[in-house]
Amino acid sequence: MFLRKKWLAMSAVITAVLLLGACGGNKESKEPIYDNPGNHTAEDFMPLSEGFEKYSVWIETAENPVRDSSVFKVFVFKKGKVTAYKLEDTTIEDIHDLSNDELVQLASESTNKTLDELANNINSTTRVD
Incomplete structure (x- = not known):
């Protein structure tokens, strides 16, 4: 009888521990995905003109x-x-490893290609007078 009570008490404790462990969640998953600007002070921000100088691309x-x-x-x-x-046919995956200079070169080449194609299309059309 004593062993039966001891076993019952032990299984109750194990069940309680498992239930309490399952109820505890990961606190990281409850964090907001986006940072709320209202949580910051004016010192945390920089003027847009300064941002353009510091982050030029x-x-x-x-x-x-x-x-x-x-x-x-x-x-x-x-x-x-x-x-x-x-840019055309370019994804973030394509450019995420590029330096600013490489990104600007890629964009410049893409823009020049687009302008060349546009000029060719204009030149290849015939005028009807």
């Missing part, structure tokens, strides 16, 4: 980009001026 892509999102344009900010390049 920017890309335009989908609103919520992932690795296979298309990159539409590359913007280069230099000495208060901006140069925009158009």
Whole structure:
């Protein structure tokens, strides 16, 4: 009888530990995905003009980009001026390992190719007078 009570008590304790262990969740999974700007002070931000000087190469892509999102344009900010390049058939996966200089070169070549194709199309059309 004593062994039966001891076994019953032990199984109750093990069950309680397992239930409590299962109820405890991973706190990391409950963290918000996006950082709330309201959680920061003014010192945490920099003026946009300073951001353009510090981070001179920017890309335009989908609103919520992932690795296979298309990159539409590359913007280069230099000495208060901006140069925009158009990219075609390029994803974030394609450019994530490139340096800023390599990205600008790729974008420049893509833009020149697009302009050359446009010029060829214009030249190949015949005028009807």
